[in-house]
Amino acid sequence: MTAGLIATNDFCTYHHVEFTFIDSLNEAGLIEIRVIDQKSFIPESELQKLEQMIRLHHELDINLAGIEAITHLLQRVQNMHEEMRLLRNRLRRYEEE
Amino acid sequence: MAFIDYYKILGIDKNASDKDIKSAYRKLARQYHPDLNPNDTEANKKFQQINEANEVLSDPEKRQKYDKYGENWQHGEEYEKYAQQQRAQGNRQYSGFGGGQGQAFESFENFGGGDFSDFFESMFGGGARGGRQAKYRGQDYNAELQLNLRDILEPHKQTLTVNGKNIRITIPAGVENDQTIKITGHGGPGVNGGPAGDLYITFKIAPDPNFKRDGANLHATAKLDLYTAVLGGEVTIETLSGKVKIKVGAETQNGVTVKLKGKGLPVYKHEGQHGDLLVTYDIQMPKNLTEKQKDLFTELRKEGEK
Structure with missing residues (x-):
């Protein structure tokens, strides 16, 4: 039932973060937490995203509002990269002529 | 170091x-x-x-x-x-x-x-x-x-x-x-x-010398001799999956593009779907004309000027 899920408490212990911090990220819609039998779990698929947010918090002292803004901006950057890749490939056709 | x-x-x-x-x-x-x-x-x-x-x-x-x-x-x-x-x-x-x-x-x-x-x-x-x-x-x-x-x-x-x-x-x-x-x-x-x-x-x-890619579509150029372009006929086109013969209509103009449906690349994550191969004709003018050919072209010009 909990395959592919990590107990939020275990994660908090390993990362030295408060449960409330993870909960706030969940409240802000930045990550998804699952509650099974009143226990909180983090899906493995959310780990990479969550760890990035924790690094921003720990290493750069960025608060929740900052993390939220950065996450949205990084998403926009990623979308722009994707658009650039498509356009560059289209341009390549003319450059090779 | x-x-x-x-x-x-x-x-x-x-x-x-x-x-x-x-x-x-x-x-x-x-x-x-x-x-x-x-x-x-x-x-x-x-x-x-x-x-x-x-x-x-x-x-x-x-x-x-x-x-x-x-x-x-x-x-x-x-x-x-x-x-x-x-x-x-x-x-x-x-x-x-x-x-x-x-x-x-x-x-x-x-x-x-x-x-x-x-x-x-x-x-x-x-x-x-x-x-x-x-x-x-x-x-x-x-x-x-x-x-x-x-x-x-x-x-x-x-x-x-x-x-x-x-x-x-x-x-x-x-x-x-x-x-x-x-x-x-x-x-x-x-x-x-x-x-x-x-x-x-x-x-x-890597870029391909013969095909230019645009998403799932491919673009290529095919040389066409003047006579086939004017009178129509057949031309052999190279595709990624082999050669195909296509019909050329009479009075085909230089730079015209024909579409070979489904001869492009597979559409990513859409099994069975393929893009098209768009072939642009590059009509080749005859060189080193014989006297007879020159006469015939002169005649054609006169006919065209009538």
Whole structure:
């Protein structure tokens, strides 16, 4: 039932973060937490995203509002990269002529 | 190995206070942090240097050693003793659970390796980075795979060697140049029962001399002799899957494009769907005309002027 899920408490212990911090990220819609039998779990698929947010918090002292803004901006950057890749490939056709 | 001036890296002078070091580090880290500069190898390299400089200068004991031996650190007896002690300590990579996608690798054989300079490793040992010991999710790996257009005509399996382990992957048909796919769980191993990291493969598709790509469509040029263009006939066209004969209508103009439906590339993730091959005719004027041909063309001109 909990395959592919990590107990939020275990994660908090390993990362030295408060449960409330993870909960706030969940409240802000930045990550998804699952509650099974009143226990909180983090899906493995959310780990990479969550760890990035924790690094921003720990290493750069960025608060929740900052993390939220950065996450949205990084998403926009990623979308722009994707658009650039498509356009560059289209341009390549003319450059090779 | 080159001597690295940690003060210069952080942009501070040798008398900088702990507060100055912290402030300089924080400012530069926010600029070059890998999470804020995804896929930017230069920024990541810079961040490693900044991190390394901070690790040394923010630790009074390490800073003292560094200040004392500086460029001649290798002759310091104390340094040797210190380095040996440090080497005995555990290893740690820069991030906690995951490695992020910060590092770019040239080839599949080139994974792994430390995040810090040789200078740092020699001075303070491979594991002298302190901080949290807990790890969980393994490191993500990035790699590039060179392909050509024919490699992506249909899904095919390929075995890659990553860090000595063979991984069998399926290259999806119709994959785009610079497109990255994630192979879940084929990155670095997890620790403390955690999941392994992921393997990110970026496909580099070499340009083809005969076909230009536009998504799933292909563009090509076909030479057409004047007589076939004027009178109509057949022409053989090269496609990625072989040669095909197509009919040419009479009075075909130069630069006209014809569409060969379904002769393009497979549409990515849409099995059974293919793009088109768009062939532009390049009509070739006859050269070295015989006298008879010249006469016939003259006659044609007269006929056309009537």
